[in-house]
Amino acid sequence: MQVDISIINTYLLMVTLVAMIANFVLSLYGVFFKPHYIKKIIALSMLSDTANTITLYIGYRRWVDGVPPTIPVITNRSIEGIYDVVRRSVDPLPPALVLTAVVIGLATTLFLVYLGYILYTHYKTLDMREIKRLKG
Amino acid sequence: MADYLLHIVGMATPILVLLSFAIPVISKAFKSKRAPFVAAMIGGIYAAVASVLALYMVYKDNSPLVYMYGGWPPHFGIAYEIDYFNGLIGVFTALTMLAIMLYSLWYEHHIDEPTWYFALLLGLEAGILGCLYTGDAFNLFVMIEVLSISAYGLVAYHRDRPEAVEAAAKYILIGAVATIMYFIAVVLLYAGFGTVNMAILSRIAMRPELPQSLKYLAMLSISLALWVFTYKSALFPNHFWLPDAHPEAPTPISAALSGLVVNVGVYASARFLYTLFGDGSAVSGYREFVLLALFVLGTVSGVLGALMMMIQRDVKRLLAYSTICHIGIIYVGLAAGFAIGSAEAVKLALMGTSIHIVAHGISKAVLFMASGIFIDATGSRDLDAMKGVGRRYPLASLSLILGFLNLAGLIPFMGFYSKLLIALSYLKIGFVLGTILIIVISALSIPGYMKAISAIVFGVGEAKEGRVAGRWVEVMLLIMSLSTLFIGIFFQQAAYIFDYSSNSLVSGVQNYVDAVIKKIPPELRGWIP
Numbered sequence: 001m002q003v004d005i006s007i008i009n010t011y012l013l014m015v016t017l018v019a020m021i022a023n024f025v026l027s028l029y030g031v032f033f034k035p036h037y038i039k040k041i042i043a044l045s046m047l048s049d050t051a052n053t054i055t056l057y058i059g060y061r062r063w064v065d066g067v068p069p070t071i072p073v074i075t076n077r078s079i080e081g082i083y084d085v086v087r088r089s090v091d092p093l094p095p096a097l098v099l100t101a102v103v104i105g106l107a108t109t110l111f112l113v114y115l116g117y118i119l120y121t122h123y124k125t126l127d128m129r130e131i132k133r134l135k136g
Numbered sequence: 137m138a139d140y141l142l143h144i145v146g147m148a149t150p151i152l153v154l155l156s157f158a159i160p161v162i163s164k165a166f167k168s169k170r171a172p173f174v175a176a177m178i179g180g181i182y183a184a185v186a187s188v189l190a191l192y193m194v195y196k197d198n199s200p201l202v203y204m205y206g207g208w209p210p211h212f213g214i215a216y217e218i219d220y221f222n223g224l225i226g227v228f229t230a231l232t233m234l235a236i237m238l239y240s241l242w243y244e245h246h247i248d249e250p251t252w253y254f255a256l257l258l259g260l261e262a263g264i265l266g267c268l269y270t271g272d273a274f275n276l277f278v279m280i281e282v283l284s285i286s287a288y289g290l291v292a293y294h295r296d297r298p299e300a301v302e303a304a305a306k307y308i309l310i311g312a313v314a315t316i317m318y319f320i321a322v323v324l325l326y327a328g329f330g331t332v333n334m335a336i337l338s339r340i341a342m343r344p345e346l347p348q349s350l351k352y353l354a355m356l357s358i359s360l361a362l363w364v365f366t367y368k369s370a371l372f373p374n375h376f377w378l379p380d381a382h383p384e385a386p387t388p389i390s391a392a393l394s395g396l397v398v399n400v401g402v403y404a405s406a407r408f409l410y411t412l413f414g415d416g417s418a419v420s421g422y423r424e425f426v427l428l429a430l431f432v433l434g435t436v437s438g439v440l441g442a443l444m445m446m447i448q449r450d451v452k453r454l455l456a457y458s459t460i461c462h463i464g465i466i467y468v469g470l471a472a473g474f475a476i477g478s479a480e481a482v483k484l485a486l487m488g489t490s491i492h493i494v495a496h497g498i499s500k501a502v503l504f505m506a507s508g509i510f511i512d513a514t515g516s517r518d519l520d521a522m523k524g525v526g527r528r529y530p531l532a533s534l535s536l537i538l539g540f541l542n543l544a545g546l547i548p549f550m551g552f553y554s555k556l557l558i559a560l561s562y563l564k565i566g567f568v569l570g571t572i573l574i575i576v577i578s579a580l581s582i583p584g585y586m587k588a589i590s591a592i593v594f595g596v597g598e599a600k601e602g603r604v605a606g607r608w609v610e611v612m613l614l615i616m617s618l619s620t621l622f623i624g625i626f627f628q629q630a631a632y633i634f635d636y637s638s639n640s641l642v643s644g645v646q647n648y649v650d651a652v653i654k655k656i657p658p659e660l661r662g663w664i665p
Contacts, residue, residue, distance in 0.1 A: 031309065048319075051320050100278060108312050111285060111288060112305075128305075
């Protein structure tokens with residue numbers, strides 16, 4: 001039985017898109033308006049995850065002839081095989097970009113957490129409203 | 137032969153990163169306290185040689201230099217591209233960084249963990265050079281992160297000081313958001329244009345029949361990307377972190393951040409608004425709007441920096457506000473591109489901008505390093521406590537005065553010509569307000585400089601006996617200060633290099649694009665318009 005997949009596909013993509021936009025706004029709100037340092041870090045990693053999801057979303061291919069997209073690997077080295085990969089496979093570059101961004105995000109988060117630890121040893125609090133010895 | 141030289145230039149950034157990661161191992165292996173410094177110095181000298189070589193090769197071939205990593209043609213692999221504009225800033229950055237590393241040797245009694253200090257310093261240099269030389273929008277993101285992480289780490293270097301940690305926390309929390317925004321901008325560019333190579337993006341953006349949706353996408357990308365660029369260069373609404381972060385860092389790092397790192401944001405803005413989406417590109421109306429907004433923000437930044445400078449008592453905070461003021465002037469010069477149709481005037485303004493980047497960078501590095509000597513002598517950063525200390529260090533005082541005069545724009549200095557050219561170009565455009573604002577900002581900033589000079593050099597205070605050792609540092613600072621004076625005196629002879637560098641942003645964009653397109657094999661070139 002042939003199910004028309006494209007309606008479900010579009011529906012799910014729309015849900016993802018709306019969820020990502022909501023996530024984006026929420027995480028920006030969290031970074032700027034939540035007073036606690038750890039909550040800011042959580043919002044920041046939410047933001048970077050949202051950015052990564054948007055990137056993966058851009059590399060996504062729709063189903064062709066009722067078949068889901070394939071991985072971008074050429075197994076059949078004939079003209080038809082290459083043509084098939086070009087027609088069906090997902091874009092391999094966005095995952096590569098995401099990989100780089102994830103590693104960088106890990107480093108940033110680690111640094112932030114360590115900085116938070118030192119901040120706590122100095123101020124005995126992580127509430128950013130109370131950490132203002134500097135004039136700005 | 138030339139190929140061999142090309143590899144020396146192209147491997148500069150990877151070698152600096154490798155050396156940076158090797159420094160902990162090196163210091164374990166050699167046990168000497170100086171080992172990290174020697175390793176960093178090797179990296180700094182290599183970077184200086186490579187950057188000078190790069191500029192020379194651009195000059196010799198009279199076309200932008202393209203280095204393809206792993207031999208992959210552009211757009212399939214990462215390509216670095218050097219023209220006069222980034223080549224010039226690269227040379228100035230590498231040479232100033234060399235001076236900052238030498239100064240770090242003098243400063244080493246404050247550095248309790250030289251291993252991590254020099255590792256981060258080399259990482260910072262790799263990040264700056266990578267940001268300047270890259271011809272790939274995504275690689276720019278990676279390099280901005282390399283630069284940022286090093287800068288965050290160095291600001292928080294004195295981690296036993298609560299203020300330093302707080303400044304770093306403020307800097308990183310918003311900085312990380314800004315770089316994620318740039319990542320989204322690059323991804324959107326890729327989604328719309330199908331490439332992240334700057335030259336190919338520029339070629340596609342030049343197509344007049346670009347679909348409307350792509351234009352909106354490009355506008356969104358420019359807006360998102362400019363946030364991180366203005367954040368890194370501390371333009372007005374994004375300047376809040378700089379007066380905290382720069383003074384709290386160790387003094388050589390203050391010099392590097394204020395003199396070199398802020399230029400990266402300026403450079404990237406220029407790349408986006410002149411090369412990627414330049415004059416006559418598909419987003420032309422929006423581009424002029426953005427440049428006009430940058431003009432307004434630049435003037436606000438200049439006036440704010442100049443006014444805040446007057447009321448500072450802390451010498452390093454005073455210099456930090458001076459940086460905000462000068463970044464404002466640089467952006468005012470950069471923004472001249474909103475005047476369509478007066479290409480000659482825009483070129484003049486960009487020439488002033490590139491001179492001002494160099495003049496401000498050298499002088500600001502000198503001023504921070506000289507004030508470091510005075511801070512060491514008095515044990516305080518307060519200008520009142522420093523009264524008269526400069527008279528015990530005549531060479532450092534002289535370089536301090538020369539540096540302030542250069543920033544103020546006294547006649548034979550470089551800083552005079554840069555402000556003159558920017559002001560003249562606004563006259564040529566017919567936008568007299570720009571000229572007036574440049575003069576107003578310069579005038580407003582003078583009391584701040586005079587305050588610092590009169591307190592440090594001419595003030596009368598209790599003369600503490602004893603003298604911080606290190607005459608060679610003072611001589612080095614004096615040489616750096618004199619270089620701005622000499623470039624100003626021999627401006628007729630030096631002008632052509634700045635002329636070329638501004639040209640590469642205006643009429644040289646075609647060369648920039650063609651140099652990359654030429655490297656792509658013809659059979660893979662078909663889809664590029």
